[in-house]
Amino acid sequence: MQNDIKKPTLTYSILLLVMVIGIITVGMLVFAAEIQIMLFIALIAVIPFVLKLGYSYEEVEEQIFSSMKKALQPAMILLGVGILIGSWMASGTVPTIIYYGIQSISPQFFLVTTLLFCSVVSIATGSSWATLGTAGIAMMGVGHSLGIPVGMTAGAVISGAYFGDKISPLSDSTNLSAAVVGTDLMTHIKHMMWTTVPSYIITAIIFTVLGFRYGENAANSAEVSALTGYLSDHFHLGVIPLIPVVVLFGLLISKQPAVTSVFIGSIAGAVVAILYQGLSVPEVFTILYEGYYVESGIEIVNTLLQRGGLTSMLALLALFLFALGLGGLLHASGVLETILLSVTSRIKSKGMLVFVTILISYFTLGIGGAFYFSAVMTGTLMKPLFEKFNLKPENLSRIMEDCATQSCSLIPWTASGIFTAATLGVPPLVYIPFCFLAMTTPIFSLVYGITGFSMTEKIRKPKVIGKEIEA
Numbered sequence: 001m002q003n004d005i006k007k008p009t010l011t012y013s014i015l016l017l018v019m020v021i022g023i024i025t026v027g028m029l030v031f032a033a034e035i036q037i038m039l040f041i042a043l044i045a046v047i048p049f050v051l052k053l054g055y056s057y058e059e060v061e062e063q064i065f066s067s068m069k070k071a072l073q074p075a076m077i078l079l080g081v082g083i084l085i086g087s088w089m090a091s092g093t094v095p096t097i098i099y100y101g102i103q104s105i106s107p108q109f110f111l112v113t114t115l116l117f118c119s120v121v122s123i124a125t126g127s128s129w130a131t132l133g134t135a136g137i138a139m140m141g142v143g144h145s146l147g148i149p150v151g152m153t154a155g156a157v158i159s160g161a162y163f164g165d166k167i168s169p170l171s172d173s174t175n176l177s178a179a180v181v182g183t184d185l186m187t188h189i190k191h192m193m194w195t196t197v198p199s200y201i202i203t204a205i206i207f208t209v210l211g212f213r214y215g216e217n218a219a220n221s222a223e224v225s226a227l228t229g230y231l232s233d234h235f236h237l238g239v240i241p242l243i244p245v246v247v248l249f250g251l252l253i254s255k256q257p258a259v260t261s262v263f264i265g266s267i268a269g270a271v272v273a274i275l276y277q278g279l280s281v282p283e284v285f286t287i288l289y290e291g292y293y294v295e296s297g298i299e300i301v302n303t304l305l306q307r308g309g310l311t312s313m314l315a316l317l318a319l320f321l322f323a324l325g326l327g328g329l330l331h332a333s334g335v336l337e338t339i340l341l342s343v344t345s346r347i348k349s350k351g352m353l354v355f356v357t358i359l360i361s362y363f364t365l366g367i368g369g370a371f372y373f374s375a376v377m378t379g380t381l382m383k384p385l386f387e388k389f390n391l392k393p394e395n396l397s398r399i400m401e402d403c404a405t406q407s408c409s410l411i412p413w414t415a416s417g418i419f420t421a422a423t424l425g426v427p428p429l430v431y432i433p434f435c436f437l438a439m440t441t442p443i444f445s446l447v448y449g450i451t452g453f454s455m456t457e458k459i460r461k462p463k464v465i466g467k468e469i470e471a
Contacts, residue, residue, distance in 0.1 A: 005054040013338040016049050020326070035413055036315060039322035046326065050333045060329065067328020068321050070372065073259065074415050075320060078313050080262035081133040081423060082291075084248075085308030087269030088134075089292035090284060092241035092277050097138035098145065098304065099231045102224060107146045111207040111214075114139045114156040119200075122164020125252040126171040128408075128416070130262070131161040132423050134245065140424050141304045145227050148214055152207075154426040155434025158409050159203050163437055166405050167192060170255060173371050173405050180379030181386075181393035181400075191394040194454040195402050195444040203436040230301050240276050244268040307425065316418040323369035323413050330367060331377070340364075340381055350389055354399060354449025357382050358442055361403035370415045374404040392456045402445045406438040 008016070020042045027038035043064070050060050088094045105113055117139065122131040136157040143153030165171045167189055178188040231237065248265030252258070270288065273279045279287075287293075291309025296302055330336050340360060347353050357378065365374040378400050386396045408416030412428040421428050448454050 008053055008334050008338050010338055010342050012049075013335040016046065016335055017330070017339065019049075020046060020330070034315075036319045036322060039319065039326060039413065043322055043326045043329065046329055050329060053333060055333065063329050063332040064325040067332070068325045070328075070370070071317075071320050071324050071415070074370070075317050076259045077129060077262060078317060078320070078415075078419055079310050080259055080266065081129065081419070082308055082310050082313035083288045084133060084262050084266045084269065085137060085312075085423070086287045086289075086291045086310075087266040087273065087284075087308070088137075088244060089305055089308055090273035090277065090279055090287045091244055091269035092235040092237060092272070093244050093269055094138055094141060095231045095235045095305070096237045096241040097245075098141035099228055099237055101138065101142035102145050102228055105142060105146075107148070107214075108211050109208070110143060110146055110148055111152055111156045111211040112204055114143065114153060115160045115204060115207050118157050118160025119163045121249070122161045123168045124164075125249060126165065126168040126174075127252060127258060128161040128165035128171075129419060129423075130248070130252055130258065131164065132157065132420055133262075134248065136161060136424055137307070140426075144304060145224055145300060148211075150426050151430040152210055152214065152434050154420075154424045154431035155436065156207050157424065158420060158431060158435050159207075159437040162406050162409070163196065163200055166401050167196060170253070173375070174401070176372065176375050177379070177397040177400050177405070178394075180375050181383055181397045183393040183397055188394050188397045191454075191456070192398050192401055195398060195441050195448065199437055199440040199444055202440050206436050226298050227300050227304070230296055230298055234296075236276055241272055243272060313422060316422050319413060319418055320369070320415050323415075324373075327368040327373060331373075336364070336367060336377070337381075340377075344381065344385060347385060350391070350452065350455060351446075351450040353382075353385060353389055353391075354446060354455075357396065357399045358403050358446060361400055362407065365404045365407060365414060366411050369413060371404050371408050375400055378404070390457050392458055395455055399445050399449075402441045406435075406441050410435055410438055 023042045023045060024035070024038045027033040027041065028035060047057075047060055050063075051057065055063075085094075118131050118135050121135045122128055125131060139157055140150070140153055144150060165173060168174060169185060169189065174189065175185060178185045235241070244265050247268040248261055251261035251264060266288065270284050273284050273287075274281060287309065289310050291312050292305055292307060294302060294305050296305075340363075343356055343360070347356055360382065361374055361378050364377040365371065368374055368377065379396065382396055383393065386393065408414055409420040410428065410432050411417050412421065417428055420431075424431070
């Protein structure tokens, strides 16, 4: 017999959410526990409260696993990128980019060059993750060797990667945002330009100023010479190590599946490592699994090259699964919906509508752990309200991307936050202050919502009265 399911009250939902936040916060701040174990404890702690609503344990388990299943494709990409990084280290791909980047990029213009380079790569591939795992890693290496603070370099990489991911018609997040609210893809992209372009210009100006400020304090020539000397002595540099880059980008641009593209890019790197760098097959397989390891006696070399491998992503995979399981359980039990509906019922103006949509985008991103969850929740919940205020759906999709897409890497426990920190080797708290694009874009969204600028409305059909109705 099916249980009688009770809808959670607002008080019950808020207390449950406060409990979850409290468990995670106290564990991490007071006891210095890892976020993975605190998410797992919070997930287990929520189960009795959901059972009290009338769900059976089997139903609760199904809710958790159903949400975790959404992690399978991103998890495959996550593990694949770990393998790719190790492969591209062994093949000399990343060392080649670092070497020639040091030789050709002026320290003063390094940050803005990184922003532009990662933007182009992300627009071409439609993937922020592919950009972070390839161009991002290379530019982090160059920046480190030039003495640029790692947080600044990571901020430039992230800003460029998510700018391209946001406006590329090849991007899955861009296509999903348009689809959820029911607007045309190109209409959605064009509408985003009103907020994205001015934010991007401001971001480029800031990185240019920072480049002149910190580029003058570039690493001493002895350290840079030691790095470039090691790279030229221990790797065969040149065009051939760049073949894996061409292979990967070619596959992504031709819209091949990300998992397949990353795998083939890794294989291409492994082949170059064996045939061109002279590694043995067993050595390459060890690197693909455990990552590239070198003991050079030069600190900067060890820092830059000891990266990658499938095992480097396993802890992050656990975090990803627990975050999705917790978010899915709170969503399926009606806890999140109850809280969000209580907020949306108080919206009385367009400015408040935009403000609440921004808050919900961030809230669902943090609870669900992924942009996909945020987009579906925010789009589904807010679409009727935008129709009520006679606003076209692209206004909603723009806000979703201005906030949730841009801020994916800024929330440490989200899929993108996990991936970004692991791939670039920089803690979120270090790079967050320099993610200027993610900070400025929502401000433009809010200002436009309050002023009405670029908030396109639907064309109202004139009412027909009297005999004209019959006609």
